[in-house]
Each structure stands twice: as C-alpha cells, then as structure tokens.
Amino acid sequence: MNDYWLLFTSGFISSTLFPGGSEVLFVYYLAQEPTLKWGFFLAVTLGNSLGAIVTYLMGYYIQFGQQKAAEKYPKTLIFCKKWGNTALLLSWLPIIGDVICLFAGWLKLPKYTAFINIVIGKGLRYLLLMLIFFL
Numbered sequence: 001m002n003d004y005w006l007l008f009t010s011g012f013i014s015s016t017l018f019p020g021g022s023e024v025l026f027v028y029y030l031a032q033e034p035t036l037k038w039g040f041f042l043a044v045t046l047g048n049s050l051g052a053i054v055t056y057l058m059g060y061y062i063q064f065g066q067q068k069a070a071e072k073y074p075k076t077l078i079f080c081k082k083w084g085n086t087a088l089l090l091s092w093l094p095i096i097g098d099v100i101c102l103f104a105g106w107l108k109l110p111k112y113t114a115f116i117n118i119v120i121g122k123g124l125r126y127l128l129l130m131l132i133f134f135l
Contacts, residue, residue, distance in 0.1 A: 007025060007047065010025045011045065012054075015052045015101075016051045025044075031134075037134065041123075045123045049123075052097070052098070052118045060108060087100050088104055088118050089121040
C-alpha cells in the first residue's frame with residue numbers, strides 16, 4: 001500500500017512546477033512487482049494528473065506570474081492559444097508540459113475538457129513506459 005502512495009506522491013510532485021522522477025520510480029516498481037502494474041499505473045497516473053490539474057487551477061485563479069512565463073515561453077503560449085484544450089494532451093512533456101497546464105488555466109480553457117485531456121495525456125505516457133519496458 002505504501003508503494004501506491006509513494007507513486008501517487010511522486011507523480012503529483014513531478015507534475016506541478018517542481019521537478020521529480022515519477023517515471024523512474026514507476027519503472028522501478030514495475031520491475032519489482034510486475035503483477036501490480038495496473039495498480040501502479042493508476043496510482044502514478046492519478047497523482048500526476050492531479051498535479052497538472054493543480055497547475056491548471058493556479059493559472060486559472062492566480063493572476064500573477066503568467067506574464068513572466070509568457071515572456072519565457074512565448075511559443076508555448078502561441079501553441080496553447082492555437083490548439084486549445086488539445087494542447088493538454090502534451091502535458092506529459094518535461095518542463096513544457098507544466099507550462100502548457102499553467103497557460104491553459106490562464107487562458108481559461110474549459111475545465112472539464114482540460115482535465116480529461118490531462119488525464120489522457122498523462123495516462124498515455126505511463127502506458128507507453130509499461131509497453132517499452134515490460135512488453
């Protein structure tokens with residue numbers, strides 16, 4: 001049970017604006033207990049998705065810092081404006097994925113569609129890791 005909480009927490013922290021290594025921990029746990037792969041998958045995907053949703057909500061409700069982020073990542077802002085909620089399917093990308101979530105909130109993209117796309121994007125990343133390392 002502690003393994004699930006550790007994966008959840010690692011996924012959550014890795015998906016906010018703080019760096020983390022949930023992928024490494026996920027692959028480690030898969031190697032140790034492959035029979036629990038779906039539980040590990042759900043724990044890390046849920047944690048990572050909730051972390052991204054928190055970042056989205058920070059952009060949605062907290063109106064400071066976005067201008068600095070827009071200056072630092074102008075192409076990402078343009079990408080988010082162009083693709084809307086679909087851009088959140090790439091929220092799994094290192095560094096830039098957090099910024100996509102922040103900008104999506106800042107742009108007030110529809111919440112429910114945003115949350116669904118975040119979960120899909122995050123889940124696909126961990127599913128791909130499972131397939132690459134344990135097929």
